Amino acid sequence: MLLPRILAPVCASLQATSKLAAPSKHVLDALRAANGTITSAPTLALTSIRHASHQSQGRANGAKDGPGKRLGAKKSGGEFVIPGNIIFRQRGTAWFPGENCKFGRDHCIYAVESGYVRYYRDPNLHPKRQYIGVALEKDHNLPYATTRAKPRRLGMVAVVNEVDAGDVRVVVPVDGSEGVGVEGGVKEKDKTAKVLTMGRGYAYREANWQIGRTAERMNVQVKQFVPGDRWTAWKRSQARIQANEEKKKLRNAGKKGGAKKKQVRRNVA
């Protein structure tokens, strides 16, 4: 049974459409006409199903829940730190190293001076960055004033070296006799003596300039080089080639058997 409230528009529509179309005996048709959705054919069932195009479970989506990396502040503001203490661990650069601090290789921030940790901003340096610094004294505030000298710490002690004035030198006579002695400085002008100085790698060695002048010290006479003297050049090259051949013969003397290699002959003019 239809309620009169619903029926009223139905009757009205029936009256309106009665002139255009034949009066329908079916109430449903009348309802459709009232809604203005007259379809000629009955509607097909449009039931669609969404299939999973991407696997929602399993390894395809990667592990979302790994172990925690223990990031974050290791020292809070005002805490005392010594050089090397890590103050903050982070991925990326949420915090930047300020006074007396440095970045580690994974952007962790560590102290290079002992002092008190401060978390601060420095608009003069950068408008957006936030910094972590170490104040040298407990009552210092960061950032330091830009017009005053920055407080610094020496962090060093004075040590008086016993051997004064210059480097230690070891004098080694070239002729091989013993007598490796440490001297304050070489006084005697012995040209054949090797003067060994402590080099960079804590090894005693001759200085480069002395190595360079060895030939001079040993009175080595060298024939003067004459550019364009082909005769001498040819003689020397021949001598070298012959020496090489001799060497090769000696090397191959021990070997027996084996196919003889075809010898590459140099044109000996």
Next chain:
Amino acid sequence: MAPVTPSIRHFSLCLRCVRQLPTANGTPRRTLSTSAAAREEVQTQPSTPAPPVPPPSDDTTLTPSTTSQVIPDFMQKWGTLDPQTVENKKQERRLLRREHVQPVGSRRRRAVLRRSALQKATEVPFEQLPYQCFQEARKFLLEDRQEKIKDIETQQLRIRNLMDQDPAVSGGPAAKESRLRSMRKHFNELIILADINDPVVKRKFEDGQGDMNKPIYRYLADQKWRQYKRLVLEQRLTQMNVVPDLLPTLDIVADIDLGFGRKSVAPGDFVLSTISEKMPRLNVQIFTPGERLVTILVVDADVPDLESDSFTYRCHFVASNIPLSPTRTSIPLQRIAQEDAKSEDVSAKKIAIPWVSPWAHKGAPYHRLAILVFEQKDAQPLDITKVGKTKRENFNVRSFVDKHKLSAITATLFRTQWDESMAGVMERAGLKDQIAVELKRRRVEPLPHKRRTERMR
């Protein structure tokens, strides 16, 4: 005369811009402050208005003893070398070596000049070059210049009228002053604008022949300096903390070159102790007109202070009453010291605190040696004996500046640290007891976090 050289190769070389040779080879670098008068000019007289040229500054007190050096025979065989026409590298080098003069302009231009001279071609002055477009452009620029000159005259008249005006009419003396200031500023701008488009001015400036007495050349030199050199200097001074450590602020307004002997030193370079044993030479180029007196101060900003576990400052050198002007840029401290030694009069001396060679302990962090140039107030000379009473150790730049009413115009620095020759330098400086002292890092005790206490067991 040098032989006529094949030109194609040289032209291809010229296509790359020819760089000016560095100053390291011991020749005086071409500075802007001197205009080469002796050289003959191909062009006609420049059309610049030439504002009243001040009388040449009396360099008699500091003129180098120009001993006519005997030119050796092998140099005389090189023939005449004209800086306008030397064309290849060899000749340029010879010119520098024998005549101590830099070649003028680009090698390409010199080649053309020389070739035209060889062909006995008639030399057309630059302004009469027979190119229509060029001449049209010149005409346009000349018109613009006439306009600017007219503006300058009216502005001059206006300034004079305002100066004669009663302050009550122009709204009080302060308002009058501020108006005058802005009018003078505009006047100066007009003077620059009148010449800025002149090709002859541009050429002369690029050849290094600009006269620093003229505002246009000062302006151009200032612009060029600000484009690169000043930026570098400012960066070094701030990165190495000269500015907050020694001076609260510093607006660099003068170009400064530092060198030891023949070697020029870039700001912030490490200098060997033997080299810095002698006083440096400075070249300070200012870009504002007028003669003034300056004070030079050399301060070590990193003297280790073991008692307070910190650093202090040490004054290495003070010289006052050194005259400086746009055309007088050189401050050869060595020569000033020699003249000081000669002069009997105490008040005429310039060096208040003599040079002490910079030194550093073995193992100590590097020392920054800042060279500060201050302008004295109202170009008034300072009393040298009073300045000389300043203590070297625990020196404070700020109080020194306040006491003598100085204002910093420029600064530079070099660094020094322990090197092989430092022991000898310190011995000569009378610091033999300090040679054996070595600074080593103090061991830092670890924090007691991990210590096991009674309760934890």
